[in-house]
Amino acid sequence: MSYNIIFGLVVGVLIGVFLIVPGVRREASRDSAQKLVEANNNIATKNAAIKDYQDKISDLTKKLNALSDSTESSNTNMSFYKNLLAMYVSFNNGEYREAGEALSKINEDAIEPSYKDVYDKLKVQVNDKYCQMLYAEAGSNYNQGNYEEAIGTFEQIVQLNPTYGDGNALYFLAQSYRLTGDNQKAITYYQRLINECPDSAKVSNAKSHLERLTR
Numbered sequence: 001m002s003y004n005i006i007f008g009l010v011v012g013v014l015i016g017v018f019l020i021v022p023g024v025r026r027e028a029s030r031d032s033a034q035k036l037v038e039a040n041n042n043i044a045t046k047n048a049a050i051k052d053y054q055d056k057i058s059d060l061t062k063k064l065n066a067l068s069d070s071t072e073s074s075n076t077n078m079s080f081y082k083n084l085l086a087m088y089v090s091f092n093n094g095e096y097r098e099a100g101e102a103l104s105k106i107n108e109d110a111i112e113p114s115y116k117d118v119y120d121k122l123k124v125q126v127n128d129k130y131c132q133m134l135y136a137e138a139g140s141n142y143n144q145g146n147y148e149e150a151i152g153t154f155e156q157i158v159q160l161n162p163t164y165g166d167g168n169a170l171y172f173l174a175q176s177y178r179l180t181g182d183n184q185k186a187i188t189y190y191q192r193l194i195n196e197c198p199d200s201a202k203v204s205n206a207k208s209h210l211e212r213l214t215r
Contacts, residue, residue: 079105079107079110080106080107080110080111083102083103083105083106084102084106084115084119086098086099086102087099087102087103087106087122087126088122090102091122091125091126091129096126096129096130096132096133097130097133099126099129099130100126100127100129100130100133100134100160103123103126103127103130106119127160127161130160131157131160131161131164131169134153134156134157134160135153135157135164135165135168135169137153138150138153138154138157138169138172139172141153142154142172142175142176147176147179147180148176148180150172150176151173151176151177151180154169154172154173154176155173157169158170158173158189162192162196163196163197166197166199166200166201166202167193167196167197167200167202167203168200168202170189170192170193170196170197170202171189171190171193171200171202171205171206173189174186174187174188174189174190174192174193174206174209175209177189178209178213183213186209186213187210187213187214190206190207190209190210190213191210193206194206194207194210
């Protein structure tokens with residue numbers, strides 16, 4: 001599956017080189033010399049980004065090939081590189097759900113020191129985009145009164161980032177539980193909001209709900 005993704009990326013790069021770049025240059029030639037300089041600079045920047053992207057994919061692919069020829073003891077590392085590659089490709093394609101799902105499958109104990117810094121930086125970016133997408137979905141379900149659906153999604157966000165949205169994910173998770181009649185779990189998450197996000201604008205409301213539920 002990884003090779004199909006990589007092949008698709010290479011095709012995409014070739015399309016960009018043979019269709020987009022010539023078009024940019026033709027347009028620049030019709031304009032002023034300054035625009036020509038700007039277009040060439042943009043092309044150089046994009047080419048540098050593409051090369052960096054290809055280098056990372058190439059490196060991961062080589063590791064996968066090497067691991068596929070080794071013993072079963074390498075299965076953990078194989079899984080790590082496959083999921084890291086899937087996460088990287090999906091994120092750069094704007095497929096944040098797929099990137100987030102790939103991230104959730106990564107065994108962080110298998111991360112090599114040489115990849116730790118890259119992984120940590122990418123993890124922050126993926127989680128941020130993934131949480132944004134999940135929060136929009138959860139908020140939509142909550143506003144429509146679909147509290148059961150909202151609970152599952154808010155829980156995903158809280159697992160990824162407990163303080164997401166200045167505690168809003170915790171607060172609306174607690175709200176969803178309260179509105180479905182599960183007061184015990186509502187109490188748990190109101191209390192977590194108070195403890196983990198003491199400066200959140202939702203703390204006052206959480207305390208009021210907590211007081212009523214614990215009378």
